Amino acid sequence: MAQSDVFHLGLTKADMQGATLAIVPGDPERVKKIAGLMDNPVHLASHREFTSWRAQLGGKSVIVCSTGIGGPSTSIAVEELAQLGIRTFLRVGTTGAIQPHINVGDVLVTTGSVRLDGASLHFAPMAFPAVADFDCTTALVAAAREMGASPHVGITASSDTFYPGQERYDTFSGRVVSRFQHSMEEWQQMGVMNYEMESATLLTMCASQGLRAGMVAGVIVNRTQQEIPNAETMKQTESDAVKIVVEAARRLV
Ligand SMILES: O=P(O)(O)O[C@H]1O[C@H](CO)[C@@H](O)[C@H]1O
Numbered sequence: 001m002a003q004s005d006v007f008h009l010g011l012t013k014a015d016m017q018g019a020t021l022a023i024v025p026g027d028p029e030r031v032k033k034i035a036g037l038m039d040n041p042v043h044l045a046s047h048r049e050f051t052s053w054r055a056q057l058g059g060k061s062v063i064v065c066s067t068g069i070g071g072p073s074t075s076i077a078v079e080e081l082a083q084l085g086i087r088t089f090l091r092v093g094t095t096g097a098i099q100p101h102i103n104v105g106d107v108l109v110t111t112g113s114v115r116l117d118g119a120s121l122h123f124a125p126m127a128f129p130a131v132a133d134f135d136c137t138t139a140l141v142a143a144a145r146e147m148g149a150s151p152h153v154g155i156t157a158s159s160d161t162f163y164p165g166q167e168r169y170d171t172f173s174g175r176v177v178s179r180f181q182h183s184m185e186e187w188q189q190m191g192v193m194n195y196e197m198e199s200a201t202l203l204t205m206c207a208s209q210g211l212r213a214g215m216v217a218g219v220i221v222n223r224t225q226q227e228i229p230n231a232e233t234m235k236q237t238e239s240d241a242v243k244i245v246v247e248a249a250r251r252l253v
């Protein structure tokens with residue numbers, strides 16, 4: 001590995017060119033697509049699940065860095081980006097809706113997350129809310145509306161696991177531990193919109209450390225209809241969410 005200022009991301013302070021905002025998708029393959037919607041995209045580094053590009057918005061540098069799947073790797077990306085000067089984090093992800101009226105292809109903006117992860121507990125006790133930053137949330141909602149979308153805005157359940165934590169039974173064992181049996185129904189009754197896997201850690205880390213964070217996601221499956229997403233529907237939904245996050249970043253830099 002070339003000389004870098006942080007252990008995992010392979011980035012230096014010079015790479016940042018003064019950037020204070022990062023767009024943080026889960027999937028490394030999404031990074032180049034996001035950077036490509038901005039000016040002068042440059043690949044910076046790729047190590048493990050962390051792929052990083054830099055680009056410009058209105059003459060200011062923005063970093064795009066994948067977090068990988070789940071809280072532990074997200075906590076590393078956020079920590080090391082913060083060490084390098086990032087103060088605002090916008091997550092763009094894919095998600096499974098759990099409310100019958102939220103359709104595949106819709107976009108969701110998360111105001112706060114149910115902490116079904118473990119990593120967020122390493123930053124703040126469970127009584128602390130995993131809440132999004134107000135300015136990030138309003139920028140994401142405004143960007144979505146400007147692009148013709150009608151985003152669903154509300155609470156996300158953020159789980160360490162894709163299968164049991166999101167109460168999927170169509171698995172190798174077909175078994176879900178008692179803690180999560182009937183949990184989807186409970187979240188539905190409480191008005192929770194969706195499942196994903198990073199926002200609990202991201203929002204808790206940021207809210208408890210004076211950092212700003214927000215999250216937008218494209219719906220790739222409706223869990224009231226099926227358990228596993230359809231690969232074909234994923235691309236369009238992902239690309240809508242990506243355009244929204246870039247527009248929100250433009251408003252925030
Ligand atoms: O599309 P990304 O950003 O990876 O987000 C979602 O997709 C992954 C699971 O398939 C998890 O990371 C979940 O949060």
Ligand SMILES: O=c1cc[nH]c(=O)[nH]1
Nearest residue numbers: 094095096195196197
């Ligand atoms: O159902 C889903 C879809 C995407 N990501 C998740 O975590 N869950």
